[in-house]
Amino acid sequence: MTDTDSESGGTATESLGVSIPDEHVGAFVAEAFEDVERDTTWEEVVDALVAPEARDAWADLPPTERVVEVLSAAADYDRRAADRLAAIPTDRGRPTPEIREEFDEATRCRRNADRFRDGVAAAYADGVVDDDELVAAVERAGFDTAVIAxxxxxxxxxASAYDFEFRPYGGTLMHDGDDEEGENPMEDFEAW
Structure with a gap:
């Protein structure tokens, strides 16, 4: 026997799908990519991703292809972060310097992935890509929420094993009140 949700009459194992009208899909995707605690610009992402000597070739790419490249780089950072974190043992009691270093590198990769997607949201908001171009880019890049999860x-x-601090995904619930006003959130943005 399955449990039912008394409010909707559905079962606990059913998934609820919500249709999004075609004309709003781009905005929905951009909002999903947006990180409300960051203000990444498309230009910052391009500067971090594209070497100066490749800028002419980058400029020749259609907007969809540029977004595909950024989302693919973000996916690579997601995978690298997940793999590094999975390789960290949690049975050591206290973190070694090597564990701390691996954790820091994994969180750097995570930060880059999230900022790249935030930059894609900015590109949409600034009209660099339209609805159709953004949706096509997401479909071609194969955005994988399972890797992010x-x-x-x-x-x-x-983090739980070693009491490391981190900002949760979409981290609007936790905020460090000691942040200096005017601090540039892109200072530690290193894509390599």
């Missing part, structure tokens, strides 16, 4: 599970596992 794995990354976040591994992050929580390691």
């Amino acid at each position: 794995e990354r976040e599970d591994e992050l929580d596992r390691v």
Whole structure:
């Protein structure tokens, strides 16, 4: 026997799908990519991703292809973060310097992935890509939420084991009140 949800009359194992009108899909995707605690611009992402000597070739790419490249780089960072975190043992009692270094590198990869997607949201908001171009780019890049979920599970596992601090995904619930006003959130943005 399955449990029913008394409010909707559905079962606990049913998934609820919500249709999004075609004309709003781009805005919905951009909002999902947006990180409300960051203000990443498309130009910052391009500067971090594209070497100066490749800028002419980049400019020749259609907007959809540029977004595909950024989303593919973000997916690579997600995978790297998840793999690094999965390799960290949590049975050591206290973190070694090597564990701390791996954790820091994994969170750098995570930060880059999230900022790249935030930059894509900015590109949409600024008209660099339209609805159709953004949706096509997401479909071609193969955006994989399962990798992000794995990354976040591994992050929580390691952080809990060693009492490391981290900002939760979409981290609007936790905010460090000691942040200096005017601090540039892109200062530690290193894509390599």
